[in-house]
Amino acid sequence: MPLPSLEQVLSAVPDGRSDPFAPVTAAVSASAQESSASDADQPQGLGLQVQGVLAVGGQRRALVTTSEGSGPVCIGARGRCPGESSGLLPVGWVVQTIDLRRGCLTVSVVGQTESPFCIA
Numbered sequence: 652m653p654l655p656s657l658e659q660v661l662s663a664v665p666d667g668r669s670d671p672f673a674p675v676t677a678a679v680s681a682s683a684q685e686s687s688a689s690d691a692d693q694p695q696g697l698g699l700q701v702q703g704v705l706a707v708g709g710q711r712r713a714l715v716t717t718s719e720g721s722g723p724v725c726i727g728a729r730g731r732c733p734g735e736s737s738g739l740l741p742v743g744w745v746v747q748t749i750d751l752r753r754g755c756l757t758v759s760v761v762g763q764t765e766s767p768f769c770i771a
Contacts, residue, residue, distance in 0.1 A: 698716075698717060698718045699715055699716075699717050699740075699758075699768050700715060700716045700717075700768070700771060701713055701714070701715055701754065701755065701756060701768050701769055701770045701771070702714045702715060702716055702721070702770070703754070703770065704749055704750070704751050704754050704755075704756070704770070705751070706751060710725060710732075710733070711725070711726060711749035711751060712724065712725050712732065712749065713730075713746070713749050713756045715730075715739065715756075715768075717739060717740070719739060720739065722739050723739075724738070724739055724740060724746050724756070725746065725749075726746050726747065726748065726749060727745065727746060728744075728745050729741070729742065729744055729745075730744065730746045730758075740758070743760060743761045744758055744759070744760055745758060745759045746758050747759055747764065750767070753767075753769060754769055754770035755767040755768060755769040755770070756768050
């Protein structure tokens, strides 16, 4: 049986993604499996999920979904970004780092650093 041509393959797959922040259903890498395994150690009350990471004007932001809603978080107390009056995260939560390369953010809860939250 002959393999399909390049044109047949390309025409069978739509260009781009309808939602660039939707979870990827491709095979999970070893590092993603490790971060999923560490999810059991993370605070469950908030249900924090990282949807994407980006740099805006030199500032790192993560797009997250919590039980309280969705939106951007920045490094600092409650993940509050400049110009925002309230943070998306609960009192006592501090976003310590946002890793653009790995798609992860590290938070501390009441002074204790938690395992990184990464893009699912």
